[in-house]
Amino acid sequence: METLTDKILSETIRVRPKESHKGTYGRVCLVGGNDHFGGAILMATEASVYSGAGLNTTLTDSSNSVSLHARMPEAMVADYTHHQELVELVAAANTVVIGPGLGTTATSMTVLRTVFDTVKPDQTLIIDGSAITLVSERHLSLPKANLVFTPHQMEWQRLSGIKIADQTDDANEAVRQQLGGIVVLKSHQTKVYTPTGSFLNTAGTPAQATGGMGDTLAGMIGGFTAQFADQTKAVLAAVYAHSAIADELAQTQYVVLPTQIIHQLPRFMHDHQH
Numbered sequence: 001m002e003t004l005t006d007k008i009l010s011e012t013i014r015v016r017p018k019e020s021h022k023g024t025y026g027r028v029c030l031v032g033g034n035d036h037f038g039g040a041i042l043m044a045t046e047a048s049v050y051s052g053a054g055l056n057t058t059l060t061d062s063s064n065s066v067s068l069h070a071r072m073p074e075a076m077v078a079d080y081t082h083h084q085e086l087v088e089l090v091a092a093a094n095t096v097v098i099g100p101g102l103g104t105t106a107t108s109m110t111v112l113r114t115v116f117d118t119v120k121p122d123q124t125l126i127i128d129g130s131a132i133t134l135v136s137e138r139h140l141s142l143p144k145a146n147l148v149f150t151p152h153q154m155e156w157q158r159l160s161g162i163k164i165a166d167q168t169d170d171a172n173e174a175v176r177q178q179l180g181g182i183v184v185l186k187s188h189q190t191k192v193y194t195p196t197g198s199f200l201n202t203a204g205t206p207a208q209a210t211g212g213m214g215d216t217l218a219g220m221i222g223g224f225t226a227q228f229a230d231q232t233k234a235v236l237a238a239v240y241a242h243s244a245i246a247d248e249l250a251q252t253q254y255v256v257l258p259t260q261i262i263h264q265l266p267r268f269m270h271d272h273q274h
């Protein structure tokens, strides 16, 4: 297993060409946030915006619309129960993030099915949080797309059937092969299983153990994959940057909040562009 270092940042985060516009930096569609978990999709969206994705649209419960706009006028917002709008916005995206705060109700399931039925093989689909739980419990078949799963250990237990104590590299990689795509197995030492090898993230700190930290990572992976061509490197760079920023902040902070990581992103990416 390879260890992730700063190198992945300079290999991935490109100096922006002068001749470019918002369309150059990708469209991200973020789907989630029910009437109880609005904060999750808010953090995912903010992470994608601050990572530099050119256009960001959030599909969520209508009760989250005002708070989302108030925090992030940069993002567009639509109601995820409007079927046609959901289909059109998902179809127009380069990257789709589904799951942060989506919940596991009948509405959550309808939204997830619509997204799975709409995505195409050239799109990147990040499956996080409740979406992983729904896929596991309802045995949903997965769409053909560049799939990125971002489970924590309990969500991986649900999805893979491997108990946390038995989550060895060989067992995890075997299930990744069945699923296809990339698996970001989140823990105090996150491991990323990809078709081209496995990677260990030694960055990160217990100061990160706060609700919303994974929602933030999902949004960052959205922003990075929409902008940077090599999808595997984009995922690895997002995973590393998320923890490396937390390590910087933890030098002087007891806890690091997800939104604090988000607000460091433009500065951190500036310092590591190549």
Ligand SMILES: NC(=O)C1=CN([C@@H]2O[C@H](COP(=O)(O)OP(=O)(O)OC[C@H]3O[C@@H](n4cnc5c(N)ncnc54)[C@H](O)[C@@H]3O)[C@@H](O)[C@H]2O)[C@@H](O)CC1
Binding pocket: 036, 037, 038, 039, 040, 041, 099, 100, 101, 102, 103, 129, 130, 131, 133, 152, 153, 154, 155, 186, 187, 188, 211, 212, 213, 214, 215
């Ligand atoms: N502000 C918000 O709106 C928040 C919404 N959230 C959303 O809530 C939904 C449910 O997600 P949860 O993860 O809370 O619930 P889950 O029930 O999926 O997982 C949490 C359980 O897994 C256990 N666990 C074992 N190993 C773990 C590990 N390495 N990391 C994390 N947990 C581990 C925990 O102890 C806990 O019992 C998701 O859609 C998520 O996006 C959470 O992200 C919390 C914040």
Ligand SMILES: Nc1ncnc2c1ncn2[C@@H]1O[C@H](COP(=O)(O)OP(=O)(O)O)[C@@H](O)[C@H]1O
Binding pocket: 129, 151, 152, 186, 187, 188, 189, 190, 203, 204, 205, 206, 207, 208, 209, 210, 211, 212, 213, 214, 215, 216, 217
């Ligand atoms: N002790 C820890 N050390 C390093 N990273 C941690 C630690 N605890 C949590 N994290 C990181 O925080 C994130 C938690 O993700 P997740 O459990 O999905 O959070 P949420 O769903 O609440 O947003 C992951 O990226 C994980 O690696």
Ligand SMILES: [Mg+2]
Binding pocket: 128, 129, 152, 214, 215
């Ligand atoms: Mg999570």
